[in-house]
Amino acid sequence: MDELANILANHSQFPIAWIQKLCMWGNSQRCEETDDEFKRLVKFFKNKNFNYRLTVREFFSSAWRAVITYAAPWKPALMPLKQPTILKA
Numbered sequence: 001m002d003e004l005a006n007i008l009a010n011h012s013q014f015p016i017a018w019i020q021k022l023c024m025w026g027n028s029q030r031c032e033e034t035d036d037e038f039k040r041l042v043k044f045f046k047n048k049n050f051n052y053r054l055t056v057r058e059f060f061s062s063a064w065r066a067v068i069t070y071a072a073p074w075k076p077a078l079m080p081l082k083q084p085t086i087l088k089a
Helices: 002-009 014-027 038-046 050-060
Strands: none
Touching: 002 038, 014 050, 038 050
């Protein structure tokens, strides 16, 4: 079992695949692998010794969660924020 774990963890696509899984979970679509934020998250995952819990936290607090970016041909949809209406009794 340890041998299989080592083979998987040392595969070049291992960190990329896990970040793509987070993209599918968080954005319901694949992320663009050439995007700088995607590359940063892959590097973060590697540098944290493949700590999935920390990577999930980093993903959901990343710039992607502030403004969701979509893989081509989609464009980000930015909506102006409206002040909430306060009802007075």
